[in-house]
Every structure is written in C-alpha cells, then in structure tokens.
Amino acid sequence: MAGTRPIPPPLWKAAALSGMASYLDAGLIVSISVNLAVYRDSYDMGVWMAGAISAIVTGCIAVGSLVGGRLADLFGRRRVYNWDIFCFAIGALVITLAPDDITLLVGVLVAGLAAGADLPTSLAVVSDAAPPWARGRLVAFTQVMWMLGITVAIFLGFVLSTTGMTGARLITGQLAVAALVTWALRSRLKLPDEPPETETGAAPEAISLKSVWTRAALLPMTATFVFYVTWGLGANTFGQFGTYLLVTVSDASQSLATGINLAFIPIGVLLTFAFVRVADSPWRDRLFHVAAVVQILAFVIASLTAGALAGMLVFFVLYQLSNPFAGEANYKVWSQLTLPADTRATTQGLTYALSRGVFAVAAFFTPALADHSPSVLLWTITACMTAAALAGLFIIRVLVPRSAREIPGGADLRIPTTSPAGLSDKEH
Known part of the structure; x- marks a missing residue:
C-alpha cells in the first residue's frame, strides 16, 4: 500500500519546518486568548481594545x-517561505516586549499577517517537494504541529497562570524563539524536486491571476x-468558546471547564498522528465516512441536550475521536491533491482567507447567540457539520479521483509500479 512506503528524512524535516506555520498560527491565537485577561489588567485596556486585539488576530x-499565497506564486514560494517566518518572529518579539496596548496591537498586526502568509506558502513548498506517494502524510503532519501549538500554549498558560505579565511574556516569547530557529533552519533547507527559481528568487513564470478562475x-x-468553512464554524466556535460555553451554558466551574478541554487534547494529538499514517492510503477517505457521521452525532447530542453538562461530556468524547479524521487535516491534504500545482498557494490562500473572515464574523455574534438560545447555536453548528460532510463526500467521490487523472502532481493512491530492486521509478 502506498501509505506504508518509507519517506526520506529530508522530506520529514521539510514537513516539520513547514508545519511550524501551523504551530505558530495556533500558538498565536491561543496565546492571545490565554493572555488577554492579563493584558487587560496590566495595560488598563478598555473592552473595545480587548475585543479589537482578539478580532485583529x-x-x-x-x-x-x-x-501571502499570491505573493508566493508570483515571486517564489521559497523566498516568501523564508521571509514570512522572520516577520512573524519580529511581531512575536514586539508582543512579548510591548510596554503598552498600542505596541501590543502593532505586534499582533505584524505576527498575524505573517502567520497567515506562511500557512498556504508552507503547504505549497512541502507539496512541491513531495512525491505523490508521500504527499498526504507530509501535508497531514503539519496538522500534528497545529495540535502541538495549541497544546504548548494551553499548557504554558496553565502552568504560568499565577505569574501575570511574566508568564504572558514567556508564552509569546517561546513563539518568537521558535520562529527564529525555524527561519534559520529553513534558510539552509535543501529539497529534491522543488521547482527551480530565478537568481532573484522569483518563479520562472509569473502565474496570471486568470489561472485561478479556470x-x-x-x-x-x-x-x-465549502468543506473548510462549514466544518470550521463548528471547530472554531468550540476552539474559541468551548470553555465559555461549558461555564455559561452547562453550568460547569471554570476549573472543570478548563480541565475538560485539557483532558481531551492528548486524544486529539494521538489520533492526528494516526491520520498521518493513513493519509496516503485509501483508508484516509474511507475513515472520513465514519468520522463524519460520528462528528455529526456528537453535535446532535449536544443540541438535543441543549448544552447540558452530561450531553457536552459525551459531545467532547465523540468530537475528539472523530475530528482528526474528518476535519482540517483532510482539508489540507485534499487541497494539495486537487488544486493545480501552479496556483496552489494562491488558491489555498484564498480559501484560508475567506474562511477565517467568516470565522471572525461568527465569533463576534457567538456569545450573544449562546445567551439568546444555546439550542439555536448548537443546531446551527450541527447543520454546518452536515454540510461539511456532504462537501467532503463530493471531494472524495469526484475531485480526488479526477485529480489523479488530470492534474499534474495530483492524488495518486494506486500501488506504484516497482522495479526488480523493489524501488518505484519515482523514488529518489
């Protein structure tokens, strides 16, 4: 089976360095969330400034x-890949050392823009370098890094919860250090089979924006x-407001609500590793069918119980078991397998941007909707998850098979032809 073939260490290194985009993206969002109360007290923020910082991220x-995705396709993915991580480090340092809320806001602007630019660019870089039989696993591994970004930020927030601004600076400071180390390693990274670039770092041929609309x-x-935005409305709601909903809707204590979220993180990390193992095999899409149904069932139970604590506990169990096999990791892999290689960074950058914009708007209204009617909020999310499942089925049944036939560098889950020595003609 294609998914069992060993991947050369240089490609795993590339996947880890590209995955740092996901680590820093998740780490930035969670760190600002964890530190927001500390910032509010230390900088004497008003409610509007606190809200602005959350929305601006x-x-x-x-x-x-x-x-960033468009610049990568125009001026060279490796050039943008190297410099956006450096810009993130600068932004994270400004956040860490900020003496007031205005400086903090500037740091959030720089780090947020750089983190966003790095997401589609880094995925395109590792996808360019990966042979078709390894592309799924290498791209899926970036989701492991995303989970680690959340885990580290929440863990540090828990351990440093009594240290005030010192703890807040350490939480964001580790992001700056991680970004600088990643920048240094990316600058020296050598990959096989990556598209050639000119001496100035630009792509050999500028890709016309018209290519996106074919x-x-x-x-x-x-x-x-459609898959990412509908799935993400549910995932983003519980990512940003999971603790809030447990406290305000389920009547859990703050410590219990935080403990529930922390307890389920290891499950998500382990199952994301499991997804990586099957990401290049037919089991990737077979498991999606089961996981999508379980994921919908999880939200149905939460909706039927109107967010009662017992129902929410069942929800969290089912959601964590299914999410790694029917969530963002699928979106990342499917995007690399089905989108044309020459516009991959631009097109995925566009889907990321539109989706995150929708998430930001939805987050603004979520607390008010939860206060008005938890049932309406939960049933709305259930409908979104159902739409995501249908979109995923279309991708699996129509687009992935088509990409294997029509799109250069597209999906290829067939067992490869091997030489007498046992090596594929595609292996290096």
Missing part, C-alpha cells in the same frame, strides 16, 4: 493568507472552501 491571519482551479477551490 483572526482578521490579520485571513488577510495574510490571501496576500474550471481546473475553481471547482476544487470552491469545494475545499
């Missing part, structure tokens, strides 16, 4: 994804966007 990531690009871009 998501908004800047959206804008950065849109602009049927070959538009159909998979639309399908992956």
Whole structure:
C-alpha cells in the first residue's frame, strides 16, 4: 500500500519546518486568548481594545493568507517561505516586549499577517517537494504541529497562570524563539524536486491571476472552501468558546471547564498522528465516512441536550475521536491533491482567507447567540457539520479521483509500479 512506503528524512524535516506555520498560527491565537485577561489588567485596556486585539488576530491571519499565497506564486514560494517566518518572529518579539496596548496591537498586526502568509506558502513548498506517494502524510503532519501549538500554549498558560505579565511574556516569547530557529533552519533547507527559481528568487513564470478562475482551479477551490468553512464554524466556535460555553451554558466551574478541554487534547494529538499514517492510503477517505457521521452525532447530542453538562461530556468524547479524521487535516491534504500545482498557494490562500473572515464574523455574534438560545447555536453548528460532510463526500467521490487523472502532481493512491530492486521509478 502506498501509505506504508518509507519517506526520506529530508522530506520529514521539510514537513516539520513547514508545519511550524501551523504551530505558530495556533500558538498565536491561543496565546492571545490565554493572555488577554492579563493584558487587560496590566495595560488598563478598555473592552473595545480587548475585543479589537482578539478580532485583529483572526482578521490579520485571513488577510495574510490571501496576500501571502499570491505573493508566493508570483515571486517564489521559497523566498516568501523564508521571509514570512522572520516577520512573524519580529511581531512575536514586539508582543512579548510591548510596554503598552498600542505596541501590543502593532505586534499582533505584524505576527498575524505573517502567520497567515506562511500557512498556504508552507503547504505549497512541502507539496512541491513531495512525491505523490508521500504527499498526504507530509501535508497531514503539519496538522500534528497545529495540535502541538495549541497544546504548548494551553499548557504554558496553565502552568504560568499565577505569574501575570511574566508568564504572558514567556508564552509569546517561546513563539518568537521558535520562529527564529525555524527561519534559520529553513534558510539552509535543501529539497529534491522543488521547482527551480530565478537568481532573484522569483518563479520562472509569473502565474496570471486568470489561472485561478479556470474550471481546473475553481471547482476544487470552491469545494475545499465549502468543506473548510462549514466544518470550521463548528471547530472554531468550540476552539474559541468551548470553555465559555461549558461555564455559561452547562453550568460547569471554570476549573472543570478548563480541565475538560485539557483532558481531551492528548486524544486529539494521538489520533492526528494516526491520520498521518493513513493519509496516503485509501483508508484516509474511507475513515472520513465514519468520522463524519460520528462528528455529526456528537453535535446532535449536544443540541438535543441543549448544552447540558452530561450531553457536552459525551459531545467532547465523540468530537475528539472523530475530528482528526474528518476535519482540517483532510482539508489540507485534499487541497494539495486537487488544486493545480501552479496556483496552489494562491488558491489555498484564498480559501484560508475567506474562511477565517467568516470565522471572525461568527465569533463576534457567538456569545450573544449562546445567551439568546444555546439550542439555536448548537443546531446551527450541527447543520454546518452536515454540510461539511456532504462537501467532503463530493471531494472524495469526484475531485480526488479526477485529480489523479488530470492534474499534474495530483492524488495518486494506486500501488506504484516497482522495479526488480523493489524501488518505484519515482523514488529518489
């Protein structure tokens, strides 16, 4: 089976360095969330400034994804890949050392834009270098890094919860250090089979924006966007407001609500590793069918119980078991397999940007909707998850098989032809 073939260490290194985009993206969002109360007290923030900082993180990531993906296709993915991580480090340092809320806001702007720019660019870089039989695993591994970003930020927030601004600076400081180390390693990274670039770092041929609006690009871009935005509305709601909903709707204590979220993180990490193992095999899409049904069932139970604590506990169990096999990791892999290679960064940057914009708007209204009617909120999310499952089925049944036939560098889950020595003609 294609998914069992060993991947050379240089490609795993590339996947880890590209995955740092996901680590820093998740780490930035969670760190700001964890530190927000500390910032509010230390900088004597008003409620509008606190809200602005929270919204700007998501908004800047959206804008950065849109602009960064396009710049990568125009001026060279490796050039943008190296410099956006350096810009993130600068932004994270400004956040860490900020003496006031205005400086903090500047740091959030820089780090958010850079994090957004790095998401589609880094995925395109590792996808360019990966042979078809390894592309799924290497791209899926970036989702492991995303989970680690959340885990580290929440763990540090828990351990440093009584240390005030010192703890807040350590939480964001580790992001700056991680970004600088990643920048240094990316600058020296050598990959096989990556597209050549000119001496100035630009792509050999500038890709016209018209290429994005062809049927070959538009159909998979639309399908992956519909999947990601509908699935993400549920995932983002519980990512940002899971603790809030447990406290305000389920009547859990703050410590219990935090403990529930922390307890389920290891499950998500382990199952994301499991997804990586099957990401290049037919089991990737077979498991999606089961996981999507379980994921919908989880939200149905939460909705039927109107967010009661017992129902929410069942929800969290089912959601964590299913999410790694029917969530963002699928979106990342499907995008690389179905989108044309020459516009991959631009098109995925566009789907990232539009989705994050929708998430930001939805987050603004979520607390009010939860206060008005938890049932309406939960049933709305259930409908979104159902739509995501249908979009995923379309991608699996139509787009992935088509990409294996029509799109250069597309999906190829067939067992490869081997030489007498046992090596594929595609192996290096």
